[in-house]
Amino acid sequence: MRKSTRSFSRTAASSLAVAALALVGFQATGQTATAATAAKASSIATCTTANTKVSVSTVSRPINHLLLKATNTGTKPCYAYSAPFLRAGADAQAPLRWVEESTPQSVLMLEPGQSAYAGVLTYSPDGEGGSQVKTLGVLLTDKKGNATATEKSLKLPGSGAFFNSAAAVTYWQDNAADALVW
Structure with missing residues (x-):
């Protein structure tokens, strides 16, 4: 045993x-x-104005919108965090509000040459005041939602755009159609 x-x-x-x-x-x-x-x-880097080309264009629909495009010009992938901080005109006192409903399910990672898009609502009848502006100051964000490095100043197409207190910007989207929904 x-x-x-x-x-x-x-x-x-x-x-x-x-x-x-x-x-x-x-x-x-x-x-x-x-x-x-x-x-x-x-x-993977954070998308900044140093490694990302930012441009703005008008769109035919919806009215009172612009389209912001950020293209990774670096040699390695970068994250397009949250939404950009936008300053409508040189005299703007605060950045445009972010459209919280446009928050994507995950952070966008841009491979070299890829782009992210943000829709810019310039005005609404519900807004107050406003003025015609010719430039848009753009600051990208880091992982913590803080502004990164240097502001990029973009000249708005044509004679500029009218902005009032209802102006807002979406979070970065992977395509232009989704960015212009809001």
């Missing part, structure tokens, strides 16, 4: 040792994968 108990104990101990080694190997593999994922994420 003792012999079979001892034999069972050795078998059990051997199985436990194999299971422990397998678990350690699994954890090490998971740590390596996590480290690789973290390394890849750290190699």
Whole structure:
């Protein structure tokens, strides 16, 4: 009887040792994968005016809208976080509000040459005051929602655009149609 108990104990101990080694190997593999994922994420830059070309254009529909386009001109991918901070005219006291309903499900990652789009509502009958402006100041955002580096000043097409207190900008979208829904 003792012999079979001892034999069972050795078998059990051997199985436990194999299971422990397998678990350690699994954890090490998971740590390596996590480290690789973290390394890849750290190699993705934040889209800034230094690595991103920003342009603005008029659209035929909807009326009272502009389309902002940000194209990654860098050599590695960049994240287009949140929405841009926009300053309508040189005398603007505050940035345009962000359209919270336009928040995408995830942050947009732009490969070199890819673009993101934001719709700009310039005015609404519900808004107050307003003026014709000829420039649009653009600051991109970082992961924490803060403005990045340098402001890019864009000349608005034609004779400019009328902005009032209802003016707003959407979050970055992966296509122009979605950016112009709001």
